[in-house]
Amino acid sequence: MPHQKLIARLRAVVGLSEQDQLRLTRIPYRVKSLGDREYVLRQGDKPGVCIVVMSGLLSRQKVVNARNQISSFYIAGDMPDLPTLHLPVADCDLCSVGSSTIASIPHSYLRKTMTESPALTHAFWRETLIHAAIYREWVENLGSRQALGRVAHLLCELITRMEFVGLADNGSFRLPLTQQDVADACGLSIVHVNRTIQELRREGLIEWQNQTVTPLRPQKLMDVAEFSAEYLHELNSSEGSKLSKVFGTSPPGLI
Numbered sequence: 001m002p003h004q005k006l007i008a009r010l011r012a013v014v015g016l017s018e019q020d021q022l023r024l025t026r027i028p029y030r031v032k033s034l035g036d037r038e039y040v041l042r043q044g045d046k047p048g049v050c051i052v053v054m055s056g057l058l059s060r061q062k063v064v065n066a067r068n069q070i071s072s073f074y075i076a077g078d079m080p081d082l083p084t085l086h087l088p089v090a091d092c093d094l095c096s097v098g099s100s101t102i103a104s105i106p107h108s109y110l111r112k113t114m115t116e117s118p119a120l121t122h123a124f125w126r127e128t129l130i131h132a133a134i135y136r137e138w139v140e141n142l143g144s145r146q147a148l149g150r151v152a153h154l155l156c157e158l159i160t161r162m163e164f165v166g167l168a169d170n171g172s173f174r175l176p177l178t179q180q181d182v183a184d185a186c187g188l189s190i191v192h193v194n195r196t197i198q199e200l201r202r203e204g205l206i207e208w209q210n211q212t213v214t215p216l217r218p219q220k221l222m223d224v225a226e227f228s229a230e231y232l233h234e235l236n237s238s239e240g241s242k243l244s245k246v247f248g249t250s251p252p253g254l255i
Helices: 002-013 018-025 107-116 118-144 147-164 179-186 190-202 218-225 237-247
Strands: 030-034 039-041 049-064 067-074 093-106 206-209 212-215
Touching: 002 018, 002 049, 002 118, 018 107, 018 118, 030 049, 039 049, 049 107, 049 179, 067 118, 067 179, 093 107, 107 118, 118 147, 118 179, 147 179, 147 190, 147 212, 147 218, 179 190, 190 206
Parallel strands: none
Antiparallel strands: 030 093, 039 093, 049 067, 049 093, 206 212
């Protein structure tokens, strides 16, 4: 149920009172299963709902100068379109990568809930700010790093985010991305992505087989990516102990 995803997510980052948890259990929602490349939202749409990712992976993307550019990925527990509560026209497409399941919640209920609960208003606002911080990091990744660092940084981010919500198994996680998806997310050609992934494999940094990614030398992968989890703003000391099992040390920014 989407409220279970939301409660788990928000409790982990800000804490929720019993009353606020009760408010979330009462949310009206509609569940939908999506196939690979099926669109949730199109640029120019005026949605009356917000989406909660229940399973799978969504991408935010936009065609720029005849090229598709992915600007973010969203995993279980994320609400990728919270800004539509205040910015009514969608400025990008939202698409399923592989199969996924989503739940839609009416804007009217979310507005009512936030009016009644300053704590939930704070929690949802914080989620929006975290996704904005991720977006800024992506801009810096594309603008400042070479291909190897770009791809490594993307993998480090996804490992960290999936570990945080319990989707990684000893560091391994399912990643239904094609090389075209990686190219669109990292601003590279498919040929360049193929060479970069092969280099990461040759260096013994990752294993990527059958849509499952495993970091083999996590600290070295972080070094190549110049990765710090600080920009995710959602990790605390309890999460640091979990992530240390994946990275061998607490990523920079953890307390």
